[in-house]
Amino acid sequence: MSTGPVITLVRGDITDQQVDAIVNAANSSLLGGGGVDGAIHRRGGKAILDDCRRLRAAHYGKGLPTGQAVATTAGELHADHVIHTVGPVYSATEDRSELLASCYRESLRVAGELGARSVAFPAISTGIYGWPMDDGARIAVRTVRASAPASVTDVRFVLFDKAAYGEFEAALAARP
Template sequence: MHIELVEGDITTQRVDAIVNAANSSLLGGGGVDGAIHRKGGPAILEECRALRASRYGGGLPTGRAVATTAGNLPARWVIHTVGPVYREAEDLSGVLRACYTSSLAVADELGATSVAFPLISAGVYGWPPDDAIFQALTALRDATTQVESARLVLFGEHLYTLAKEIATRG
């Protein structure tokens, strides 16, 4: 799988699937989640409500992923995943990596060949950006998937520059 680093806005990515750093309610929120729901329109929220009413009454578990329509976004699907909240005293890096691999598994089920990821858990969930980037790249590099292209979309020049540095370290 080809992995690309991009500075930009996840909601403008022209790919088969855009990954949403969702909260467990699946009903929208702030950051990436809010932006995807706002730009994607009501169709995404409608499908999320249906998922809550059926399979995910208690919310989407951390590290898991599920797909909906992409609504008005320039993609076919949105894959929602819930990242862990960072805790210095507890190593949840495996759960964070599972967000990426679970999303790729859902992409495989959908037949998606290109997927754009935000930097999961690095916003309000408090994951240190350098480690969030390392975990994302590790998960994507080690994944077994039919996805041909994964794009890590970094919001802002600082995160993009940091990601390039971490990627060159291997």
């Protein structure tokens, strides 16, 4: 019986991770932006942007829909792939938690299709998209525990600051 992946927390820069796949909290254009998205594009180099442009031209002319995921090369990152996913913008009046869970679920599905064993996630939607960190951490951990394919054995949540790390630590300690 599978017990799921080993989930670890890392405080630092996701672009420093040596994994099979790094998940990018992308914007729907797939053409780079701020935060994690901008850092991945800057550090990974032109090859990532070139792949994203090909995806836009071939399949995602209107952009990648929220909650979906797609892979590109990782360029100069220490990974084989970048899995781009578009998180929802937080709303206090509309429950979008299923869309956030879908980001993690779909990224793991793509990772499984790629044969990735190790995946590094940021805290999707908790930056400029305004998702409360405690709820974002709870959704992330719960979804990864429930959705990781057997081939994915190592999941890392790479968190930029102490506060985010603390919220993910609490979510990881809580049992479903």
